[in-house]
Each structure stands twice: as structure tokens, then as C-alpha cells.
Amino acid sequence: MIISNYMKAEHRDCDTAFAGAEEAVALGEWSVAEQRFIDFSNDTLTHFKREEDELFPAFEAQTGSSEGPTQVMRFEHEQVRGLIGKMAEAIESQDRDAYLSLAESMMILLQQHNMKEEQMLYAMCDRVLPPELKESTLEKMKATTL
Amino acid sequence: MFQQNGLSLDQAPPIGVVFRLFFVAALFGILSGVLILFYGVSIFDSSTLGAVTLTHTLTLGVMASFMLGALFQMLPVIAGVVLTSPIKRSLLVQIPFVIGTISLLLAFNLSYRILYIVASALLTISLLSAVSMMLYRLLKVSNHSASSRGMVLALISFGITIALAIYLTTSLGGFASGEYYLQIKTLHYHFGLFGWITLLIFSISFQVIEMFYVTPPYPTVVSRYLVPSIFGLLIVGMPLELLYPQISIVVATLFSLLMISFAILTLYRLSQRKRPITDATMWFWRLGLSSLVVSMALALLTLYLSNAFLPVISTIFFVSFALSVVFAMLYKIVPFLTWFHLNAQGYYKAPMMHEVIHPKTAKKHFWIHLSMVISLLLSLVNENFIYLAGVITMISFGWVAYQIAYAHLLYKKIEKSGEKFDMSSFG
Numbered sequence: 001m002i003i004s005n006y007m008k009a010e011h012r013d014c015d016t017a018f019a020g021a022e023e024a025v026a027l028g029e030w031s032v033a034e035q036r037f038i039d040f041s042n043d044t045l046t047h048f049k050r051e052e053d054e055l056f057p058a059f060e061a062q063t064g065s066s067e068g069p070t071q072v073m074r075f076e077h078e079q080v081r082g083l084i085g086k087m088a089e090a091i092e093s094q095d096r097d098a099y100l101s102l103a104e105s106m107m108i109l110l111q112q113h114n115m116k117e118e119q120m121l122y123a124m125c126d127r128v129l130p131p132e133l134k135e136s137t138l139e140k141m142k143a144t145t146l
Numbered sequence: 147m148f149q150q151n152g153l154s155l156d157q158a159p160p161i162g163v164v165f166r167l168f169f170v171a172a173l174f175g176i177l178s179g180v181l182i183l184f185y186g187v188s189i190f191d192s193s194t195l196g197a198v199t200l201t202h203t204l205t206l207g208v209m210a211s212f213m214l215g216a217l218f219q220m221l222p223v224i225a226g227v228v229l230t231s232p233i234k235r236s237l238l239v240q241i242p243f244v245i246g247t248i249s250l251l252l253a254f255n256l257s258y259r260i261l262y263i264v265a266s267a268l269l270t271i272s273l274l275s276a277v278s279m280m281l282y283r284l285l286k287v288s289n290h291s292a293s294s295r296g297m298v299l300a301l302i303s304f305g306i307t308i309a310l311a312i313y314l315t316t317s318l319g320g321f322a323s324g325e326y327y328l329q330i331k332t333l334h335y336h337f338g339l340f341g342w343i344t345l346l347i348f349s350i351s352f353q354v355i356e357m358f359y360v361t362p363p364y365p366t367v368v369s370r371y372l373v374p375s376i377f378g379l380l381i382v383g384m385p386l387e388l389l390y391p392q393i394s395i396v397v398a399t400l401f402s403l404l405m406i407s408f409a410i411l412t413l414y415r416l417s418q419r420k421r422p423i424t425d426a427t428m429w430f431w432r433l434g435l436s437s438l439v440v441s442m443a444l445a446l447l448t449l450y451l452s453n454a455f456l457p458v459i460s461t462i463f464f465v466s467f468a469l470s471v472v473f474a475m476l477y478k479i480v481p482f483l484t485w486f487h488l489n490a491q492g493y494y495k496a497p498m499m500h501e502v503i504h505p506k507t508a509k510k511h512f513w514i515h516l517s518m519v520i521s522l523l524l525s526l527v528n529e530n531f532i533y534l535a536g537v538i539t540m541i542s543f544g545w546v547a548y549q550i551a552y553a554h555l556l557y558k559k560i561e562k563s564g565e566k567f568d569m570s571s572f573g
Binding site: 015016018019020022023026027079082097098100101102104105107108109111112114115116119120123 | 223288289291294353357358360419420421422423478481482485486489490498499500501
């Protein structure tokens with residue numbers, strides 16, 4: 001379960017960063033909010049890159065399918081990227097209500113997405129990828145940066 | 147959409163499926179307000195027609211509709227379960243379900259045999275087919291979580307509740323001898339309230355509390371063993387206590403303590419949440435879980451103390467528990483689905499969640515809901531408050547019906563505007 005464990009931990013780290021940014025916005029501490037939001041989006045986008053550049057191709061090569069679940073995950077990543085852009089605008093214009101509203105959508109979208117990955121995709125990866133390939137994919141993911 | 151090797155990562159079900167079930171639930175909620183006005187304080191005596199009618203309006207009409215709607219929404223996400231042709235399936239369930247529920251309510255009051263037959267047939271067909279379809283899909287899931295495992299047990303409990311109900315209605319309709327009627331009725335009530343409703347709420351909590359409010363996870367011993375333990379008590383303990391009444395005190399005490407522990411633990415987890423916002427859904431969860439603690443503590447007390455009011459107050463708090471949690475879920479699901487579907491289809495003007503239902507609107511409903519609970523409690527002291535309780539119940543569910551209708555109209559309006567990105571590149 002090395003893939004599941006590593007990726008799940010990243011999800012939780014992103015959640016914590018997200019909550020930190022939201023707290024700062026709620027308190028009206030905009031400069032802190034901006035820094036925390038940048039941390040959250042960097043963490044999230046790096047995580048996506050790890051999946052899209054390393055994990056998904058490995059899974060697709062192993063299962064011989066690039067049209068299935070990984071495509072849905074990529075589509076959802078695009079939705080999250082879109083929301084990150086809108087949230088950044090809300091921070092820039094210091095629009096508390098807009099940020100909190102977008103944050104609500106983001107949270108549910110991300111959690112639904114995470115649940116699907118954790119319940120299904122990561123578990124599948126841990127099952128179908130041979131041990132050496134799993135190790136090397138994990139190492140490559142760890143080395144991936146934005 | 148996408149299915150391979152039993153792995154399915156489909157998007158949420160069509161918005162109409164969930165909204166229609168929620169809307170019907172709200173309409174039955176308004177009806178329960180009317181029934182409170184009609185039957186008055188007789189609803190507090192469980193042997194009366196008023197109590198039986200109101201109980202089934204709330205449990206079948208309101209709770210079952212809401213919970214089936216929530217399951218249609220959550221199964222694809224939590225358990226990777228794809229329900230093929232959900233619109234058709236949900237209508238096949240919903241139409242006989244609504245007619246069956248109304249027939250049952252009328253059957254209680256008019257005692258026509260034909261109504262019992264219609265109600266039994268329609269409710270059995272609709273609910274057992276929904277339950278078996280969901281169970282079948284859930285059992286095929288290879289990688290279970292605490293939530294999906296709990297949902298299986300909740301759905302089995304619902305199936306048992308329905309099976310027991312068939313015996314009861316056929317007895318009432320004069321088609322069965324009615325042997326052990328009271329014992330079966332007690333089991334029916336336990337499996338319905340504590341198996342189906344409570345276990346489903348607990349199972350959903352394992353997922354939504356941790357993820358949506360960013361709390362520390364539940365201890366493994368709780369997420370893994372709590373729901374099966376409660377189910378075990380229901381399936382073994384409750385029938386045993388009907389045969390050996392002397393063990394009932396042990397079973398009931400264990401049962402109440404497990405429920406109380408879960409509620410207190412969840413309240414504690416919510417207090418540890420990393421998300422700072424205290425919105426209406428948080429208050430609904432707090433009220434719901436606190437109500438469960440009070441309800442079960444009073445139920446525990448009735449084991450040692452004979453008092454006519456205690457079971458009634460315990461029941462009112464149980465209703466508060468179930469409805470509060472349902473509202474907490476509703477205020478997340480309705481705005482999210484509206485935004486999600488429009489956004490996923492690429493509409494520029496997809497409304498943000500706060501534009502669908504503003505947290506302040508939800509908060510107002512929280513106060514209305516709380517007033518309903520308080521007025522029900524006050525009517526135990528002064529009977530006149532029951533009329534206030536009836537009116538507030540109507541307002542509360544009318545409010546919910548309006549929010550759902552508003553969200554759906556907003557959705558349709560934006561869909562009609564047709565202004566969207568080209569999403570074809572995503573297939």
C-alpha cells in the first residue's frame with residue numbers, strides 16, 4: 001500500500017494547508033491568507049503533477065487504458081485548477097464572501113475527488129503495479145516539483 | 147460512463163434524481179406539520195393513530211426520501227458504485243414509494259383492507275428493489291471503507307425493517323394471524339430507527355466529518371467496530387431480549403452507551419476541526435449529535451425509572467437528531483450539486499454555493515428548526531404549544547422545499563442561457 005499511504009498523506013497535508021488559508025481569510029488577515037493560499041495551491045498542483053506525469057501513465061501502461069478513470073481524474077484536476085484561479089482572484093480583491101463560497105465548493109470537490117482516488121484508484125495502483133515499478137514510480141513522484 | 151475492472155469513477159448522478167427525492171421529503175415534512183395540528187398532543191401516546199401516522203410520515207415520507215436521495219448522490223463517490231440509468235431507476239422507486247406511503251397513511255386511518263394491500267405491495271416493490279439494487283452494487287465493491295461497510299449494514303437493516311413491516315400490514319389487513327404482533331412491531335421499530343436511520347448516519351459521518359470539516363480521523367476501533375457492534379446488538383440482542391426479558395436491561399444499556407459514545411466523540415472531533423468556519427451545517431451537526439446524547443441518556447434512564455414523560459422526550463430528541471443531521475447534509479449537497487453540474491458542463495455563470503443557498507439563509511432555518519424542537523417539548527407542559535409546533539414544522543419544511551425548488555430553478559435558468567465553454571476536449 002505504499003502508493004496509497006504516500007498519496008493519502010499528501011491529501012491530508014493539502015487539507016491542512018487549505019484550512020489554514022481559509023482561517024486567515026475568515027479573520028481578514030489577507031497577507032497571511034495569501035501566503036497560506038500559495039502554499040495550498042503549490043502543494044495541490046505539485047500533487048496533481050506527480051499523478052499526471054508519473055502515476056497515471058504507469059497505471060495506464062499497466063492496464064492498457066488511458067480512457068478510463070485516469071481521464072476522469074484529469075478532468076477533475078482541471079476543475080480544481082479553475083477554482084484555484086478564482087480563489088486567487090478573490091484573495092487579490094480581498095473579497096471574503098466570494099473566497100469562502102468558492103472554498104466551500106473547492107472543499108467538497110476536492111474531497112469527492114480524493115475519496116474516489118483513495119477508495120479506488122490508489123488501491124488499484126497498489127494492486128496492479130509490480131513491486132519494483134511501484135517503488136520507482138513513488139521515487140519519481142517524490143522527485144517531481146512544479 | 148467509465149467502467150473497467152469493476153472500477154468506476156463516474157460523476158455525480160443527474161441533479162433531478164437527488165432534488166426530486168429531497169423535494170418530496172420536504173413535502174412530506176409539511177404534511178407532518180399538518181398532522182401535528184390535526185392530531186394534537188395525541189401524537190405523544192405511541193398507541194394512538196396520530197402517533198403511528200406521524201411516525202410513518204416522518205420516517206418513510208421524510209427520512210427515507212432524504213436518505214435515498216443522499217445515497218443516490220453518495221454511492222458513486224464513497225463506494226465507487228455506479229447506478230446505471232439513475233433517472234429511470236429513481237422514478238421507478240419514487241412513484242410507487244410516494245403512492246405506497248400515502249396509501250399506508252390512509253390505511254392506518256381508514257382501516258380499508260385494500261389500502262393495506264396497495265401500501266404493502268407498492269412499498270415492498272419500491273423499497274426492496276432500491277435496497278437490493280444498492281446492496282448488490284455495494285457488495286461488489288472490492289475495497290471497502292468504514293463508510294461503505296456501514297452502509298451495507300444500514301441497508302440490510304432497512305430490508306429487515308421492510309420485511310417486518312410486511313408482516314405487520316398483512317396482519318392489520320387481516321391476511322395474517324398476527325401472532326407475536328407486538329414483538330414484531332418492536333423489532334420493526336428498532337431496526338428502522340436504530341438500524342437503518344442511525345447506522346446510515348454513523349456510516350456517513352465517518353466520511354463527511356473527517357473530510358469536510360478537516361478533523362482528526364476517528365480511532366480505527368470506532369470506525370471499524372462500532373457500526374457492526376450496534377448491528378450485532380440489533381440482530382442478536384433485540385430478538386433475544388424478546389424471549390428473555392431479563393437481558394433487555396443489559397442490551398439496552400450497551401446500545402445506548404455505544405450511541406452516546408459515538409455522539410460525544412463526533413462532537414469532540416468537530417471541536418478539533420481545522421476549518422475555522424462555523425456555518426449553519428456545523429450547528430445542525432451539533433444540535434443533532436447533542437440531541438442523540440440526550441435521547442439515549444433518557445432512554446437509559448427509563449430502564450431504571452418509570453416515568454411517562456421520559457420516553458416521549460427521548461423520542462422528540464431522537465427526531466431532532468435525525469432531522470438535524472439530514473438538514474446538515476442537505477445544505478451541503480443542494481448548493482454543491484447545483485454548482486458542480488453546471489461547472490462540470492462548462493457554464494460560465496455556474497453559481498457559487500453561497501449564491502444557491504447563502505449560509506445566512508441556512509442559519510435562519512436552523513433557528514426555525516430549533517424552535518420546532520423546543521415547541522414540541524413545551525407542548526408537554528402546555529398542550530397549546532402543539533399548535534405552534536405544527537405551524538413551525540410546516541414553516542421549516544416549507545423553507546426547505548423552497549430552497550430546493552429555488553436551486554433547481556436557478557439550475558434550469560443557467561442551463562437555458564446556454565453560455566458555456568467547449569468541453570468536447572474532455573470527452
